[in-house]
Amino acid sequence: xxxxxxxxxxxxxxxxxxxxxxxxxxxxxxxxxxxxxxxxxxxxxxxxxxxxxxxxxxxxxxxxxxxxxxxxxxxxxxxxxxxxxxxxxxxxxxxxxxxxxxxxxxxxxxxxxxxxxxxxxxxxxxxxxxxxxxxxxxxxxxxxxxxxxxxxxxxxxxxxxxxxxxxxxxxxxxxxxxxxxxxxxxxxxxxxxxxxxxxxxxxxxxxxxxxxxxxxxxxxxxxxxxxxxxxxxxxxxxxxxxxxxxxxxxxxxxxxxxxxxxxxxxxxxxxxxxxxxxxxxxxxxxxxxxxxxxxxxxxxxxxxxxxxxxxxxxxxxxxxxxxxxxxxxxxxxxxxxxxxxxxxxxxxxxxxxxxxxxxxxxxxxxxxxxxxxxxxxxxxxxxxxxxxxxxxxxxxxxxxxxxxxxxxxxxxxxxxxxxxxxxxxxxxxxxxxxxxxxxxxxxxxxxxxxxxxxxxx
Numbered sequence: 261x262x263x264x265x266x267x268x269x270x271x272x273x274x275x276x277x278x279x280x281x282x283x284x285x286x287x288x289x290x291x292x293x294x295x296x297x298x299x300x301x302x303x304x305x306x307x308x309x310x311x312x313x314x315x316x317x318x319x320x321x322x323x324x325x326x327x328x329x330x331x332x333x334x335x336x337x338x339x340x341x342x343x344x345x346x347x348x349x350x351x352x353x354x355x356x357x358x359x360x361x362x363x364x365x366x367x368x369x370x371x372x373x374x375x376x377x378x379x380x381x382x383x384x385x386x387x388x389x390x391x392x393x394x395x396x397x398x399x400x401x402x403x404x405x406x407x408x409x410x411x412x413x414x415x416x417x418x419x420x421x422x423x424x425x426x427x428x429x430x431x432x433x434x435x436x437x438x439x440x441x442x443x444x445x446x447x448x449x450x451x452x453x454x455x456x457x458x459x460x461x462x463x464x465x466x467x468x469x470x471x472x473x474x475x476x477x478x479x480x481x482x483x484x485x486x487x488x489x490x491x492x493x494x495x496x497x498x499x500x501x502x503x504x505x506x507x508x509x510x511x512x513x514x515x516x517x518x519x520x521x522x523x524x525x526x527x528x529x530x531x532x533x534x535x536x537x538x539x540x541x542x543x544x545x546x547x548x549x550x551x552x553x554x555x556x557x558x559x560x561x562x563x564x565x566x567x568x569x570x571x572x573x574x575x576x577x578x579x580x581x582x583x584x585x586x587x588x589x590x591x592x593x594x595x596x597x598x599x600x601x602x603x604x605x606x607x608x609x610x611x612x613x614x615x616x617x618x619x620x621x622x623x624x625x626x627x628x629x630x631x632x633x634x635x636x637x638x639x640x641x642x643x644x645x646x647x648x649x650x651x652x653x654x655x656x657x658x659x660x661x662x663x664x665x666x667x668x669x670x671x672x673x674x675x676x677x678x679x680x681x682x683x684x685x686x687x688x689x690x691x692x693x694x695x696x697x698x699x700x701x702x703x704x705x706x707x708x709x710x711x712x713x714x715x716x717x
Contacts, residue, residue, distance in 0.1 A: 270402030293385040303366040326355040359391035372589040380413030410598030421536035428542040437569040441549040450523015455492040469553035558582040626676040630656040
């Protein structure tokens with residue numbers, strides 16, 4: 261017996277009904293991106309490893325999916341590396357390409373390559389899959405979609421305020437209650453300076469970024485392993501456990517980081533962003549969270565993370581400012597800021613909360629019953645007219661029993677069934693059945709078009 265096929269762990273198939281739901285999410289996010297003036301691009305699924313490596317920190321580099329060189333991929337391998345099982349050197353010799361880890365680094369590469377054609381500031385959005393060799397678990401996949409919006413070529417904090425407003429609009433349209441958490445990497449640098457561990461800023465951010473997952477005690481244990489002493493940890497802990505209003509937190513930070521110029525700059529930026537966002541008004545919760553670190557090394561200013569309030573799941577949106585990202589590709593000084601919606605986690609949230617509109621499950625407005633060749637040709641002409649008016653219509657392809665055709669309409673959640681039998685053909689009408697309540701009405705083809713168009717509005 262042939263082995264039953266399967267898919268890799270951490271990946272998923274999506275049925276037509278599931279794709280309808282996913283497209284509802286994508287279309288909602290796209291509509292907001294366009295409202296704010298962002299333009300769409302796409303980049304290849306694979307990038308040169310030289311583009312990807314070193315941009316996500318040591319932890320991120322480990323999670324890159326690497327692609328074996330085509331052809332004789334062993335020809336460049338040195339025998340001593342093979343015998344010594346030197347995985348790092350072997351990987352470099354066997355693989356020149358990798359699947360993209362996110363959309364931000366490929367975007368930075370795109371900007372550098374196409375700088376002469378781009379008008380700054382450049383606002384782009386991108387909706388494509390990314391891959392991470394992570395351990396699959398609830399809400400965490402190896403293949404998943406990101407929906408990114410970024411602005412490059414502008415230092416203005418107005419960009420951060422607009423991105424927060426976009427997040428608020430997207431989740432308001434999706435009817436998901438969320439909390440937006442905001443911090444600034446300059447504040448984290450100031451904290452590292454204040455506790456006397458400025459040289460361990462990367463270790464500190466990587467550790468405290470896990471605080472929601474492993475708790476503060478385990479974070480402290482990890483930091484101890486990295487060389488922080490008890491005195492430094494005692495200074496750090498109160499800041500990570502701050503409570504009160506956003507204004508209360510800003511005042512505590514101003515007092516605590518008064519000796520750090522970098523920290524004070526971060527507080528100033530954070531105050532501007534939060535006050536600007538509040539002044540526009542928003543539906544979601546928005547709070548300053550000093551424990552928010554966003555482990556990716558390229559963030560340099562504002563950092564953002566979004567959590568769903570009614571479902572236990574990880575971050576569903578994140579982002580921040582990355583002033584230095586294009587510098588690694590030979591274009592220093594180009595500032596950028598962006599956000600990324602985690603479409604797969606948002607999909608899981610909407611599924612658990614059953615927040616999809618009823619119209620999402622139906623892709624066809626009306627199904628025409630097939631009674632034979634003559635009746636089907638008449639139905640086909642009406643179907644063509646319906647489609648030209650933007651109304652989705654379908655003819656059942658086989659001359660099957662009425663029960664089977666009705667069952668098909670029901671299984672596909674098609675709201676209306678159009679019947680053209682011998683008597684309808686003679687009268688030049690369509691008998692339209694409402695599948696929800698079973699009522700029927702006789703309409704001319706012109707009346708049918710008007711009715712279905714009105715129902716879509």
